[in-house]
Amino acid sequence: xxxxxxxxxxxxxxxxxxxxxxxxxxxxxxxxxxxxxxxxxxxxxxxxxxxxxxxxxxxxxxxxxxxxxxxxxxxxxxxxxxxxxxxxxxxxxxxxxxxxxxxxxxxxxxxxxxxxxxxxxxxxxxxxxxxxxxxxxxxxxxxxxxxxxxxxxxxxxxxxxxxxxxxxxxxxxxxxxxxxxxxxxxxxxxxxxxxxxxxxxxxxxxxxxxxxxxxxxxxxxxxxxxxxxxxxxxxxxxxxxxxxxxxxxxxxxxxxxxxxxxxxxxxxxxxxxxxxxxxxxxxxxxxxxxxxxxxxxxx
Numbered sequence: 514x515x516x517x518x519x520x521x522x523x524x525x526x527x528x529x530x531x532x533x534x535x536x537x538x539x540x541x542x543x544x545x546x547x548x549x550x551x552x553x554x555x556x557x558x559x560x561x562x563x564x565x566x567x568x569x570x571x572x573x574x575x576x577x578x579x580x581x582x583x584x585x586x587x588x589x590x591x592x593x594x595x596x597x598x599x600x601x602x603x604x605x606x607x608x609x610x611x612x613x614x615x616x617x618x619x620x621x622x623x624x625x626x627x628x629x630x631x632x633x634x635x636x637x638x639x640x641x642x643x644x645x646x647x648x649x650x651x652x653x654x655x656x657x658x659x660x661x662x663x664x665x666x667x668x669x670x671x672x673x674x675x676x677x678x679x680x681x682x683x684x685x686x687x688x689x690x691x692x693x694x695x696x697x698x699x700x701x702x703x704x705x706x707x708x709x710x711x712x713x714x715x716x717x718x719x720x721x722x723x724x725x726x727x728x729x730x731x732x733x734x735x736x737x738x739x740x741x742x743x744x745x746x747x748x749x750x751x752x753x754x755x756x757x758x759x760x761x762x763x764x765x766x767x768x769x770x771x772x773x774x775x776x777x778x779x780x781x782x783x784x785x786x787x788x789x790x791x792x793x794x795x796x797x798x799x800x801x802x803x804x805x806x807x808x809x810x811x812x
Contacts, residue, residue: 527784528785528786529555529788529802529807530560530785530786530787530788531550531556531559531789531790532561532787532789533559533561533794534562534792535561535576536562536564536569536570536574537567537569537570537571537575542793542794543577544589546790546798547559549800550590550593550799551590551592552799553800553802553803556799557593557594558593558595558596559586559593560598560628561596561597562598563599563600563632564579564601565578565647568633568637568639569637569639579597580597583597584617588620590621594624594625595624596626598707599708600629600630601631602629603631603632603633603649603650603652603657603660604632604649607663607664607685608668610629610664611668611671611692612671612692614668614702615694615695615696618697623696623698623702625696625702626702627703627704629661629664629665630706631654631658654710655712656684658712659684662715663682663685665706665716666680667687669704669720671690671691671692672702674692677689678690705721705722705723705725705758706720706721706724706725709727709733714744718747718750718755719748722754722755723756724758725758725759725785728778731777731781734778734783735781738757738781738782756784757781757782757784757785758785758786759787761774761786762788762789763788763791763798763802763806765798768806772809775788775806775810776810786810788802788807790802
């Protein structure tokens, strides 16, 4: 079973974080927001996304690579848990991803929450072009989900096993695989699986410490959470051992609506709240979120 000893993966009181999509913004702006969030106690975690090209706005605008940027921001912060929500399993071979994630966990002093998912489907259509533009294959959904399940297995083995091993799966084959150094967090960083399809929820039931889903339709989110409960029961796992995480977009012009969305999520059992910050990032946005959303939602 996945490790649930770290607070990120421990059911209980709500935790709040922020998401800064690293697209159509500059590096200095990202550093500014993360440094500010690092000084706001109510904000416990911070996230990037994993796209290689813009999926909104100017199609030729800037987009930073998520894991490289995460390492840089880890060095700019001291307290925040941090991660990529969520890593596309289609972009990087899983053994390489395990090495990248270990490097970030070590560089951050053990603050990584490891987010992973199937990867973009051709929706929005802008996400489709990332693959041919970078010479990456785009596998069909069934194959991509099966690849994700294998990736979760072999990444955990690379993080925990002390001897080299071979892995001969249907989608991934490793010979003499070995991870060194190991992550700071033992037995491994908390694993967050993101996605809402039934097939992805089965992967989450087997491997996730946290499960994340985009907000918007709270009734659908509740149904997906109940389906995850069922899949956990099918394999003899306590559904309460998986922390429920939800992404809630922030509209600074409608704080009441944001607070209402957070309240619905908390009432539905989602204790890990990720507030998606609007870009370009307003000055003082992290403190605004704490004062206008987090504090009223927890009082």
